[in-house]
Amino acid sequence: MTDGFALSCPIPDPGGDIIELAHGGGGLLMHRLIDRMIRPGFGLPEDGVAHDGAVFEVGSARLAFTTDSYVVRPLFFPGGDIGSLAVNGTVNDLAMCGAQPLYLSVGLILEEGLPIAQLQRVVASMRKAADAAGVRLVTGDTKVVERGKGDGVYINTAGVGAVRSGVALEPRRVRPGDAVLLSGDIGRHGIAVMAAREGFGFEGDIASDCAPLAATVMRLIDVGIELHCLRDPTRGGLATTLVEIAQAGGVVIRIDESSIAISEPVRGACELLGLDPLYVANEGRFVAFVPQHAAETALAVLRGGPAGASAAIIGRVEASGRAVLLDGMIGGTRALDMLSGEQLPRIC
């Protein structure tokens, strides 16, 4: 997931006078808010590099540090819940920094009236997800707000991980000639949450892809692949993630639409709902930029990951620039933009 404070694109408009839902949608308006107000307000460079987390050294340790709040609605959906999402999301942000996730903090904001049995279910889910990802929930905080000032449970997790030696992942390291890999099929999380929220009939067929990605990333590092950049395409979907990397890395990325795996149920749901799957959120997928010569080896590793055979090489980096070009399945090429407005609020 793109760190909310760490992406830049050159947009003149500050994004309005009041907060709208789209300011949290992962698209254009969110980037405007962050780049033109929050980052400068915190004294961070306005033209900062897109990151999933901060990397710094303490003593001999090179650490990654990241945070995300989770406000998904409904709390429970096929394939996951706010608890597994809150663990896996932060585990994955650490993994995208090339770090082995180690420790997580948990901040709970509970709404008065929440059944304690629901909280218990969320806590159990966090424990299970943490065990599966090999991280420890070590510190936390609990706050309660009045009825009508929250929505059941909001969860913040922050994570600390140990960055693997010699690994430096950022869009600026992406270069012409790199292969672009995608670890699996797209669109499952967004459609699963929307279906659960709206009570659509295809709910049972589509489960969120919510999963920990750290083991797969560590394997890529262990087999010696020279990784340039990793990113999980959550809010804003695959298209927005690729545009972020193209803009921050100063490159033109060319994608072959036919190579992007989309399951039949997701494709059908998107057609029914008028959604472009390229902009639908994912929670257990990532894109990897690697040198062309390492692409096949990396692909073999990805096919051993959570999404298995649907992992694919989906394109390449062509030149300096700031664009994403999509070669369509039925011919023609179009430039992709970031998500504009918001497709589905509170997806994570």
Add this chain to the structure above:
Amino acid sequence: MTDGFALSCPIPDPGGDIIELAHGGGGLLMHRLIDRMIRPGFGLPEDGVAHDGAVFEVGSARLAFTTDSYVVRPLFFPGGDIGSLAVNGTVNDLAMCGAQPLYLSVGLILEEGLPIAQLQRVVASMRKAADAAGVRLVTGDTKVVERGKGDGVYINTAGVGAVRSGVALEPRRVRPGDAVLLSGDIGRHGIAVMAAREGFGFEGDIASDCAPLAATVMRLIDVGIELHCLRDPTRGGLATTLVEIAQAGGVVIRIDESSIAISEPVRGACELLGLDPLYVANEGRFVAFVPQHAAETALAVLRGGPAGASAAIIGRVEASGRAVLLDGMIGGTRALDMLSGEQLPRIC
């Protein structure tokens, strides 16, 4: 601030079926929820030690890691705002672990309709507080929820700090003979927030004590004081904090009420409102347990801290046990309990 997941006391009742405001109040009900459900749910020992954060080693670095969410209402109050609170609160939790605070993450949960100018004011306040405390805001996340699902801004901060070599602070290290020091007068934060919320006339006279405590703690360490336990008495106030330490440390603490500094305006406001200042929240004060022979040196350091001359030696640890005894100003001794119910919701 006491870490919400890290305190234990032997209470049979699980705390009800639904979340009540008191579950976030810092008192008895919060401890029941955490000890009987959240900690066991996360696989942490139910009889864990009270902590303000987790301490672990990565490579050669000994790190402290802590988190808190901030839901204070109103957002702005005399002496601070949700932004300065969110920075200082986490800085202070790291300091209570004996750690030099280094890096903070920021998770923002914004309510649709929030004026961006208000957010800007909060961001500027966080920056100023971070600069004053010598920490860096390095990573973050922004979410937006619909109108009526939040309350302007909720902020989570997590923090990473470097634990000073040779320092290990926990209630179990408190022992009979220790002196109990308090870094300043009590009750300012709770009264300032309540006054701002309710529009009481004494608002202007009482400002929150919200302040960073790390520099004072580092000075205590640097002058060579053998620190046994530090704790900042936030939610639940000084009384609850002392009871937590007595229970977790297995000691009897005797406090001399006349040595506890309370400003005249705070005392007057408490009388007017029927509040016991011992249970009113603080944000820039801490208690320190040190060997008797180091008490005067420690006191001199505390008097150089934010609260200056109001720092005092307020008592001593007498024996093994699990109680806090208060010798009253007008004679008589009473045992203190934790805050029961909740005095003032959303104080931090």
